[in-house]
Amino acid sequence: KEIIPKGPFTPKFEDYQQVYNAVAKALEEHDEYDDGSYGPVLLRLAWHASGTYDKETGTGGSNGATMRFAPEGDHGANAGLKAARDFLEPIKEKFPWISYSDLWILAGVCAIQEMQGPHIPYRPGRADRDLSFCTPDGRLPDASKEHKHLRAIFGRMGFNDQEIVALSGAHALGRCHADRSGYDGPWTFSPTTLTNDFYKLLLEEKWQWKKWNGPKQFEDVKTKSLMMLPTDMVLIKDKSFRQYVEKYAKDNDLFFKDFADVVLRLFELGVPFTTGEDARWTFKSSFDEA
Ligand code: DDH
Structure with a gap:
């Protein structure tokens, strides 16, 4: 007989580490892309999800994963990021309990660590939102400017x-x-x-x-x-x-040190966490000893 657990599934650190491991494995397996890694485009996805934050109105940021929808996904700055979103789709299927918003940021953390960067502490707590939360175009930097x-x-x-x-x-x-x-x-x-x-x-x-x-x-x-x-x-x-x-x-x-500090904050902009900063975890990377 099937044992049905009572109440909703509450994922723990080990569950998120498994998602991390799955992203790391997929990065290793798909070395045919670009310069040999999806890592850079995964990081750019996490940054463009987060970098829409506006501190005055509290709008934007990584909570919501609204880049899934046409208005925001079609913003010029987001051209090409579909490659990163599609790359993560099989991972989302395997771990359906994680929100897209938490997954995109976790993948950004994984990309940095697997490209031999510093550890980036992470905490979950982002919820997906509908297209009415898409941010207006023009919130991300324009490379031609001063x-x-x-x-x-x-x-x-x-x-x-x-x-x-x-x-x-x-x-x-x-x-x-x-x-x-x-x-x-x-x-x-x-x-x-x-x-x-x-x-x-x-x-x-x-x-x-x-x-x-x-x-x-x-x-x-x-x-x-x-x-x-x-x-x-x-x-x-x-x-x-x-x-x-x-x-x-x-x-x-x-x-x-400074990159880890500032990326951590970038990735948390506008997220209504119910946990404190002490609830952040550090994922083990492929380079860490078992
Ligand atoms: Fe960037 N970035 N970025 N960028 N970025 C591009 C690629 C990548 C700007 C413009 C561009 C950050 C800041 C800025 C990454 C990470 C980060 C591209 C090329 C442009 C254009 C896109 C393409 O053709 O595929 C500008 C302007 C700024 C700024 O004004 C400061 C920041 C803060 C980050 C970050 O991650 C914290 C990464 C990674 C890429 C490589 C993507 C890829 O596909 O490869």
Whole structure:
């Protein structure tokens, strides 16, 4: 006879670690994608789910997973993120008790850790919401803009200059796709391993405008195989931003510490947790000892 448990299933840390392990396994299995990993696009999904937060109105943020719906999924900034959402669909089927909103953020944490980044403490508590919660277009950064735009966009989420620079180190990972954003190319030579290379390359390479028909972007003079967005270049042109680029270029441990702190907060923006900060868990990665 089947034993039917009483009451709703209350998943525990071990259950979420199993979801983590399933995402990590799928990352390893699907090394045919892009530069060999879905990790970067999974991280971008988690960031674009979270980065819509507006501290004044309390709207947006990772609670809701409203990018599943057309208005938000079709925003220009979200072009290509369907690849990440589709990648996670079999995981959602296997663990139907997890909300899409919790799953997307857990996958972002997993992507960072599996690309050898720092551990990012995590707590569940996000609930999926309907399309009436979709945020208006224009809340995510526009790569063609200047320092004022960066401070306005990230200030709206509650982040300062140091935090903007720390978050931007994520561009050590992944690449731009001409058929998604219009921009093209990777920022670093190892786009599936998180390091402070983004900052080092910004400072150490010579950058020039790329001559092409696409949107204005920079290429490195030496190899012409790396890129920087106009908003990336702002981080060394603006004095206040630049001091942090210099710090992180010199000290990978400091970058990892500040990156973990600020990503943790990004991923929790606007989430009505019923648990305290002490309820955060740290998932074991493939690199941790058993
Ligand atoms: Fe980014 N990003 N991002 N980014 N981002 C792109 C790709 C990736 C901006 C624009 C772009 C962050 C901040 C900014 C990642 C993570 C993060 C692309 C290319 C554009 C354009 C998309 C495509 O063509 O596929 C701008 C502008 C900003 C800013 O103003 C600061 C932040 C804060 C993060 C983060 O994760 C914390 C990642 C990862 C990618 C690579 C995606 C991929 O598919 O590969």
